[in-house]
Amino acid sequence: MNSKHVMIDTDWLEAHLNDPKLRLLDATVIMKQDENGVDISSGKEEYDKEHIPGAVFTDLLHELSDTKAPLPLTASSHEEFAQTISDLGVGEGTYVVVYDRGAVVGAPFSASDWASRLWWQLRLEGFDEVYVLAGGLPKWKEEGRPLTDEQGSYPKATFTGQRRPELLASKEDIKNAMSDTSTVIINCLSPAEFKGETDAYPRNGHIPNSKNVFFGDVTDPETKGVPDKEKLHELFDPVGALDTSKKVITYCGGGIAATWNALALFTLGREDVAIYDGSMVEWSSDESLPLEVGE
Template sequence: MNRIPLIVSTDWLYERLEDPKIRIVDATTFLQHSKTGYYDVWSGKETYDEAHIPGAVFADILNELSDPEAEHSLTVPQRDFFTEKISQLGIGDPETYVVVYDRGAEVGNTIASADWASRLAWQIRYEGFENVAVLDGGFPKWQAENKPVTDEAGTYPETIFTGERNPALFSTKEDVKKAIGDDKVVIINSLDSDTYKGKTKTYERAGHIPGSVNVFFGDHSNPETKGLLDDEKIRETFENAGALDPDKRVITYCGSGIAATWNGLLLNKLGQNNVSVYDGSLTEWTSDSALPLETEE
C-alpha cells in the first residue's frame, strides 16, 4: 500500500478514523523533572483509560516496550520481545498503517513536540515496519479542536510483525565514540541549552558529548497551536547545525533516547535519511566516567 507521511495532521487522521487498515496507537508517557536531578517517568495508561482517540490501543513504552533487564530504563529491547508485544496490539501487517500519538513531552511544560510518539514510531521502524506516522500536536491538539474522544478500549486483530531490523537507525556508545572528531558525522544534542552547556545537572555528570551541536527538540513546534512550525523555519535550524548535508551522517541523542527521535524524525521529513539515534544517550554516557564531556566553560 502507499506510504503515509512521516507526520500527519489531526484533520488527516480524523478523515481516516473508519479505515479498517488504520492502527491508531496512544503512546502517552509522562516525564517530570525532579528537583534532585534525574526525572521521574510513568505510564500514561490511566489517562488512556479516561479518554483517547476512538479506536486507539495503548502502547506502554516504559513497562512493556523497553528492555526489562537493561541497566537503564527506556532501552531498546531484544527484537523478539518487542515484536511479540507490538504484534499483540495489531501492528505488523504490511497491509495496514500506523499513526502514533501522545499527550506531550514533559509534565508542566508547554513543549508541543510529540517525542514519545516519535520514540515508538522509531522503534517500530527500527524493527522493519515502515508505514508509521506521528500525529502532529498529539492528543492536546485533537482535544482543542473538539474532535471525538472515547473511554472505550480499542482493539485490533493480533498479527505477525513483518520486516527486518534496520541497524542504520541505531547508534551505540561505541559508534558515538568513533564519531567524535569525524567531520563526516554531525552529532546533535537534542536537550535544552542549559543542559547542553552544563549549567543544569540532570545526569550523573553535566555537559554534552564533545563536538555535538545543540538543537533543542522543543523549538520546532508552536506551544499555543501545538502544531509544527513551517518546514522553512525548521530547515533553517538544522541547516545552521550542518545536519542537512547529504554527504554527512547524523547521530541524535538526548537524555534517554526519546527527544532524540523527534529531531531524527524531523530530519527525515526534511530529506536527511542518514540519521541514527544514540539509544543510551546521556543516561548511559555520563555513567561512564572514562567518557569525555564538554561544558560551556
C-alpha cells in the same frame, strides 16, 4: 533532498478513524519533573480515563523497552518488539498513527516525543507506514473532538519487518564519531543543559564535538507538528545535518527527544539518522568518557 510526509493533522485522523487498515496507538508515558528529579511511569491509567476512539495503549516503558537493560527505555530486541507490535495488530496491510499526551506533565506544550519514539522504533524494526499526530491528544481535546474510555483493540497481525541497525547508535559509535569529521552529532537538549548549566545528569555538559539543536525549537507553534522546511533549514543547516555526505546521530537525555529531531530531519529526506539510545544518562554515568561545558 526530497521531503517526506510523516505528520498527519487532527482533521485527517478524525476522517479516517473507521479505516480498517488504521492502527491508532496511544504511546503516552507520564514524565513529571520537580525539585526531586524526574519520575517516569506508564500512561495506561491516563489512557483508561480517556483516549481517541479506537486507539490502543502501547506501553513504551515496559513492553517495548528492554526491562533487563541497565537503563530505562532501552529499545527492546527485534524479536520482542515484533511479538508485542503484532499483538497490537500492526503488520502487513496496515498503517500506524501514533499520538501521546505531550512530553512532560504540567509543562507548556512541546513536541510529541513519546510518539516520535514509537515512530522511530517502528522504523528501526523495518516498518515504514507510520505517522505522528501533530499536537497529539492535547490538540485533539482543544478542538473538542471525540474521546472515549472504551478499550480499543485490533486483530492480531504478523509483523514481518527487519531491523535496520544503522538507525541505532551505541556508546562505542559515539566514541568513534567524536573524532570523525564525516559524522554530525546533535545534542537535542536545551541550551542550558548543553552548556552544562543544569544538574540534570550525573555529570554536566555535552559530548565533545556535538552541536546543539534544541528539540523544543523544532515544533511549529500553530500546527504543533514540525516547522516548515525554511525553519528546519535554519535550524539544521548550520550544524551540517543536511549534508548527505555525512552521517547524523542525535542524542538527548534518554533517547526520547532525540527521536523528534530525527523525525524532523526525516521530513527533509534524511531517512538515515541514528539515535544514541543511551544518550546522556549512559554517557554522563561513565567517568571515563569526556564531557565539555560551555558553547
